[in-house]
Amino acid sequence: MINNVGVVGAGLMGSEIALVFALAGKKVMLNDTSEESLARAKKNLEGILHRGVGRGFYEADQVESTLERIRTTTELHDYSDRDLVIEAVFEDEAVKAAVFATLDKVVPENCIIASNTSSISITGLSSHVNAQRRSRFIGTHFFSPVSRMKLVEVIPAMDTAPETITATMQVCKDAGKAPIEVKDVVGFAVNRILHALVIESMRLVEEGVATPEDIDAACKLGLGHPIGPFQLLDLTQNSLSLQVQEILHDAYGERFQPRPILKQMVQAGYNGKRAGRGWYKYDKEA
Numbered sequence: 240m241i242n243n244v245g246v247v248g249a250g251l252m253g254s255e256i257a258l259v260f261a262l263a264g265k266k267v268m269l270n271d272t273s274e275e276s277l278a279r280a281k282k283n284l285e286g287i288l289h290r291g292v293g294r295g296f297y298e299a300d301q302v303e304s305t306l307e308r309i310r311t312t313t314e315l316h317d318y319s320d321r322d323l324v325i326e327a328v329f330e331d332e333a334v335k336a337a338v339f340a341t342l343d344k345v346v347p348e349n350c351i352i353a354s355n356t357s358s359i360s361i362t363g364l365s366s367h368v369n370a371q372r373r374s375r376f377i378g379t380h381f382f383s384p385v386s387r388m389k390l391v392e393v394i395p396a397m398d399t400a401p402e403t404i405t406a407t408m409q410v411c412k413d414a415g416k417a418p419i420e421v422k423d424v425v426g427f428a429v430n431r432i433l434h435a436l437v438i439e440s441m442r443l444v445e446e447g448v449a450t451p452e453d454i455d456a457a458c459k460l461g462l463g464h465p466i467g468p469f470q471l472l473d474l475t476q477n478s479l480s481l482q483v484q485e486i487l488h489d490a491y492g493e494r495f496q497p498r499p500i501l502k503q504m505v506q507a508g509y510n511g512k513r514a515g516r517g518w519y520k521y522d523k524e525a
């Protein structure tokens with residue numbers, strides 16, 4: 240039974256991963272390199288909880304108790320009593336490798352180590368822990384915003400034990416998520432589905448078949464998607480999509496070749512909502 244959860248990296252993903260496990264009653268420890276990052280993350284989580292109470296997602300009396308269950312530390316050595324540690328640091332194999340090497344020395348023998356990487360091979364990452372630990376190394380790919388998106392792709396590495404898969408699927412369910420098991424291939428499942436749709440949507444725009452607004456309407460009203468591909472691109476940043484498509488292109492060839500229109504948007508700095516302009520124009524304050 241997994242009770243003590245550690246999260247490494249208190250950014251966009253790690254902080255909300257900590258939140259969903261704390262909401263599920265787990266004792267959570269959140270690590271980052273500076274006290275400032277940790278304070279920022281805690282403040283952000285407080286905001287999410289308060290807004291969530293306003294929207295009826297959480298009960299008012301959950302706020303304090305949930306925040307109390309999330310302890311913060313800049314020291315990975317505090318993770319000696321964790322049952323599961325999820326890594327969500329920068330998408331850089333060298334940074335992740337250093338984290339895994341430390342965790343491997345610190346966490347108990349039975350602890351599961353998971354990575355939230357979106358594009359690095361889970362089997363490749365598992366090579367940064369020792370041979371005995373590899374049976375307890377796995378990928379857990381959460382989706383942003385983690386507090387709202389129910390899916391988790393659970394990705395076994397080459398040597399992951401069946402018990403590790405079962406325990407990881409269960410702890411994700413405990414946290415209110417709907418895990419699916421996916422093979423360790425580039426882009427896992429969701430990014431392949433998404434970018435096939437995105438690239439074809441961009442072709443339609445390039446060919447003048449339909450506007451981004453109309454394609455978003457088509458996906459929402461004709462296919463039942465909650466959000467259109469161009470609205471999603473603006474929320475997640477065009478530069479990130481371009482990076483992901485370059486990785487998919489390397490792995491799968493022509494079918495994932497980024498479209499010229501996406502490259503132009505990135506070159507122009509039209510990166511999406513945060514930039515004030517993407518496929519749509521935004522009020523800078525919005």
Ligand SMILES: NC(=O)c1ccc[n+]([C@@H]2O[C@H](COP(=O)([O-])OP(=O)(O)OC[C@H]3O[C@@H](n4cnc5c(N)ncnc54)[C@H](O)[C@@H]3O)[C@@H](O)[C@H]2O)c1
Nearest residue numbers: 248249250251252253271272327328329330355356357383
């Ligand atoms: N952003 C997304 O939508 C998304 C979705 C799925 C998966 N991911 C993956 O999740 C991971 C984190 O992404 P993010 O968007 O939260 O990034 P982010 O930049 O918001 O956060 C990363 C955090 O890691 C911290 N960090 C860096 N090195 C560290 C170290 N050695 N020890 C402890 N903390 C360290 C940083 O200070 C930062 O707070 C990446 O691997 C990314 O590919 C991101």
